[in-house]
Amino acid sequence: MITIAIANQKGGVGKTTSAINIATAMAALGWKTLMVDLDPQGNASTGVGIDSAHRDYSSYDLLVEQADIENCIVPSSVPNLDVIPATVDLSGAEIELVGVDDRTGRLRDAMDGYNGHDICFIDCPPSLGLLTLNALTAADTLLVPLQCEFFALEGLSQLLQTVEQVQKRFNPDLGIIGIVLTMFDRRNRLTDQVADDVREVLGSLVFDSVIPRNVRLSEAPSHGMPALVYDHACSGSKAYMALARDLVNRLPETRKVA
Template sequence: MMRRVAIANQKGGVGKTTTAVNLATALAASGASTLLIDLDPQGNASTGVGIARDQRSPSSYELLTGTATLADASRPALVPGLSVVPAHEQLSGAEVELVEVPRRTERLKAVLADAVLPDWVLIDCPPSLGLLTLNALMAVDSVLIPLQAEYYALEGLTQLLQTIEQVRSRGNPRLALLGVLMTMVDRRNSLSGQVEADVRAALGSQVLRTVIPRNVRLSEAPSHGLPALLYDLRCPGSEAYLALAREIIGAPAARAA
């Protein structure tokens, strides 16, 4: 079954791009054909899979502006079975350029509707709830929300869940919550454990079983242009993302948000 997943959180620094890159790698490694779309103007997911800045055109910007097809913009990554649509810095201007365009929140949805898609499509969203993120939410069937194990973890989550509900009621009724993913969990830190416990108490089964530990190898990997699973397969972070892939492959297609 084909799945389309937006990885979103308007709060920055929560491990969103790390999750997009390494989950996409893990899914491809499991044998599933996978496409990663970088929809963040910072282009960190593109860096994380080794695509140099001078090799990012055509990109997700051209997809949204209608000057390239998905086949034009996607290219194979280092991992067999994984393709990537990179992000170019031009994407930062797309929100302004598309303001007057009809059905501006459905640009990506239309592109994907006209394309032959792989088993999984993952979209790395920017840290905002603007037009780029709305395009992603309109184009997918589920949302994965990385949530950092810190004191302010739940701040902003309510707003994101409300946005998901609004998108569901205004044009994408199939949109569901795949799950909340606890990231940067430090078992040596009692506060980290307490935050995780509080989040699970508040959200129950909406929180995925897998947790992503705070792990220096996850932080080092992007500087080498590699997903952590290629940089150090045996590190705790890589093992966690492999576990996450196994969990979501077996997850139901929908959860109540």
């Protein structure tokens, strides 16, 4: 199973929207997909229609070793897409794990040896705390959503420094599979300028596919479904399908199933 953390310590960059819709797009391409919701807000879970009544076990139970991974997996309404949901209990996990040995490796240990899915996406909270460190330690690679705004590169540099520290101390094999530009608005000249600056600095690390500002992307979570299910023909859904195809092309050749 290929494990990809989706992270950016800055909030409001389309991280959870990207996690939901990339996972859905990969499932649509034929990949048996797992999404781990590691954000205490639980938006990735509700965004695919999983409410609190159906969360006997959660990612919190996985981290504190109260349940194994198979017991935490909940099927979503999207074919080929399963979820390990989040609950509010997760908000206390960082405090509970502070005094625990190998506290950054709990998720890695819980997922070690599991191969029931082809690919796994981990939706991280908007911070660089212990939950995100667990995701980066467990992941094979990192995908970074980056909003097209003036301070985008400033926040990205802090995340890349964290990645370097994780590589040195916890996960030497952690890579970065790419950076996806989100909330792209061609009517705004600043958006083009930021996109050009990011591509100039990071080159081929930036995906060709960009995610536009799109009302349907914002509406879909309130209906408990990914945008690709809510309106597969909208510009946002088409952009995420294109991104998923770009992502498949960056994965190891031996792992391609779509």
